Amino acid sequence: MVAVMTPDELTDLLAREFPQSSHLGMVIEQAGDMTARLRMPVNESHLRPGGTVSGPTLFWMADVGLYVAVMAMVGPKTQSVTTSITMNFLRLPTPADIIAEVRLLKLGRRLAVGDVSLFSEGMADPVAHVTGTYALPPES
Amino acid sequence: MVAVMTPDELTDLLAREFPQSSHLGMVIEQAGDMTARLRMPVNESHLRPGGTVSGPTLFWMADVGLYVAVMAMVGPKTQSVTTSITMNFLRLPTPADIIAEVRLLKLGRRLAVGDVSLFSEGMADPVAHVTGTYALPPES
Amino acid sequence: MVAVMTPDELTDLLAREFPQSSHLGMVIEQAGDMTARLRMPVNESHLRPGGTVSGPTLFWMADVGLYVAVMAMVGPKTQSVTTSITMNFLRLPTPADIIAEVRLLKLGRRLAVGDVSLFSEGMADPVAHVTGTYALPPES
Amino acid sequence: MVAVMTPDELTDLLAREFPQSSHLGMVIEQAGDMTARLRMPVNESHLRPGGTVSGPTLFWMADVGLYVAVMAMVGPKTQSVTTSITMNFLRLPTPADIIAEVRLLKLGRRLAVGDVSLFSEGMADPVAHVTGTYALPPES
Numbered sequence: 001m002v003a004v005m006t007p008d009e010l011t012d013l014l015a016r017e018f019p020q021s022s023h024l025g026m027v028i029e030q031a032g033d034m035t036a037r038l039r040m041p042v043n044e045s046h047l048r049p050g051g052t053v054s055g056p057t058l059f060w061m062a063d064v065g066l067y068v069a070v071m072a073m074v075g076p077k078t079q080s081v082t083t084s085i086t087m088n089f090l091r092l093p094t095p096a097d098i099i100a101e102v103r104l105l106k107l108g109r110r111l112a113v114g115d116v117s118l119f120s121e122g123m124a125d126p127v128a129h130v131t132g133t134y135a136l137p138p139e140s
Numbered sequence: 141m142v143a144v145m146t147p148d149e150l151t152d153l154l155a156r157e158f159p160q161s162s163h164l165g166m167v168i169e170q171a172g173d174m175t176a177r178l179r180m181p182v183n184e185s186h187l188r189p190g191g192t193v194s195g196p197t198l199f200w201m202a203d204v205g206l207y208v209a210v211m212a213m214v215g216p217k218t219q220s221v222t223t224s225i226t227m228n229f230l231r232l233p234t235p236a237d238i239i240a241e242v243r244l245l246k247l248g249r250r251l252a253v254g255d256v257s258l259f260s261e262g263m264a265d266p267v268a269h270v271t272g273t274y275a276l277p278p279e280s
Numbered sequence: 281m282v283a284v285m286t287p288d289e290l291t292d293l294l295a296r297e298f299p300q301s302s303h304l305g306m307v308i309e310q311a312g313d314m315t316a317r318l319r320m321p322v323n324e325s326h327l328r329p330g331g332t333v334s335g336p337t338l339f340w341m342a343d344v345g346l347y348v349a350v351m352a353m354v355g356p357k358t359q360s361v362t363t364s365i366t367m368n369f370l371r372l373p374t375p376a377d378i379i380a381e382v383r384l385l386k387l388g389r390r391l392a393v394g395d396v397s398l399f400s401e402g403m404a405d406p407v408a409h410v411t412g413t414y415a416l417p418p419e420s
Numbered sequence: 421m422v423a424v425m426t427p428d429e430l431t432d433l434l435a436r437e438f439p440q441s442s443h444l445g446m447v448i449e450q451a452g453d454m455t456a457r458l459r460m461p462v463n464e465s466h467l468r469p470g471g472t473v474s475g476p477t478l479f480w481m482a483d484v485g486l487y488v489a490v491m492a493m494v495g496p497k498t499q500s501v502t503t504s505i506t507m508n509f510l511r512l513p514t515p516a517d518i519i520a521e522v523r524l525l526k527l528g529r530r531l532a533v534g535d536v537s538l539f540s541e542g543m544a545d546p547v548a549h550v551t552g553t554y555a556l557p558p559e560s
Binding site: 226228230231245246253255257265266269271273 | 366368370371385386393395397405406409411413
Binding site for chain 4: 223224226250251273275
């Protein structure tokens with residue numbers, strides 16, 4: 001399967017559908033072939049005391065990463081909704097950019113399932129691992 | 141088991157440990173006896189387009205709710221960390237206050253496990269259901 | 281919403297659809313109104329060494345419990361499939377009957393979501409907590 | 421990190437600790453370096469009607485796979501217990517051997533976290549994806 005949306009088109013889609021996320025400054029580095037890679041620049045506003053990235057920010061990035069990976073394959077089905085997310089927090093993030101490596105495990109007509117490994121740039125081991133499920137809208 | 145911290149003491153603890161959450165305006169309505177109840181006033185800044193509360197905001201509220209329920213029972217063990225969160229998104233929230241009903245299922249020496257039902261005020265059915273695990277610090 | 285299948289009809293359905301489960305001897309004590317209650321008699325064949333009920337047996341009971349709760353409400357839609365299960369193991373079961381208390385959190389046209397609290401009979405606190413999702417077949 | 425137990429030693433450990441699993445005939449093909457690979461020969465006794473492997477059997481294989489991967493790295497800490505398992509069911513298995521590819525994401529002093537991709541032999545895409553957490557016993 002090949003991508004039907006480019007990173008630029010996906011970036012525009014995010015800005016339209018999730019305008020409140022724009023302050024996170026997420027960059028879509030790659031999307032297609034059932035995978036995606038996003039980067040979120042480190043930013044004081046989403047750090048916890050002690051300099052680590054907060055749980056809600058990691059949640060946000062994983063959720064957007066899955067959305068981007070799905071939209072890249074099926075086009076802008078903006079009625080898609082997250083139905084479940086499971087996060088395992090593995091290590092404290094460092095105050096560095098966060099990288100999300102997204103992998104779709106299934107892309108059916110009605111459900112998409114994927115996992116996301118989140119890294120602090122420069123660390124070999126992930127800071128969190130996420131699995132998520134999206135419900136796709138019925139074909140019109 | 142009885143609570144060892146009052147809602148006021150827990151509110152102060154949150155303000156110190158999670159200062160960035162203060163803009164969410166969460167109110168601890170009850171905490172103790174292995175349960176807690178929190179309210180988050182509806183607020184433009186955490187609404188998605190269309191007027192529903194965003195996924196990261198629901199995540200945040202569930203995570204803080206579990207933290208509050210645990211701290212109420214064990215005292216300010218601020219080295220506790222969330223190890224996992226599973227969220228099921230059930231219905232679109234309405235633009236109303238969000239209520240979190242927290243229930244601890246286990247409070248061991250090393251692990252606490254609980255679930256959280258999140259409601260839009262005035263709706264009978266939950267908008268999301270969350271289970272989470274906290275690792276408690278070793279006794280010093 | 282009221283039940284459209286009785287416990288006896290559900291028992292027959294299980295025997296037809298999951299004949300291999302019959303050796304577990306599960307009894308449907310109640311089903312309907314978005315809830316169900318099942319009992320599994322303690323039985324040497326599904327005990328672990330040390331006399332506790334094994335993880336796969338608890339999984340099985342939770343999965344069947346959700347299936348029963350859903351079928352009670354929607355009728356014998358036997359094309360329904362489990363799409364996800366999250367289990368938290370809380371305490372060691374005792375060598376007593378296992379009771380499953382099932383609660384549906386959402387019953388949509390395409391997805392059903394519920395949770396299950398599993399108890400060893402005679403213990404106040406659950407031995408495991410489970411959330412699960414079923415995909416319902418499209419209307420024909 | 422290198423393995424401290426060989427596949428043969430791990431096979432003996434499983435036979436001692438989980439004698440009831442022996443009928444599943446699981447074979448440990450590789451274990452160490454934070455990974456493991458197990459095979460379960462197809463067998464009438466764990467097939468569902470229709471010829472697919474049942475959910476509890478997939479659960480069992482994932483749980484044992486994580487146990488093997490952890491024990492390979494830390495030695496026979498048989499007091500370790502599964503604390504949580506999240507399974508996503510992706511496709512119907514075929515009536516072929518099941519292969520479990522296990523990957524540890526974290527191996528701390530107190531908690532180990534990993535994921536398992538389960539395949540029907542000969543299929544490129546996984547039939548299920550599992551994340552699990554083990555609590556390791558305190559150092560004596």
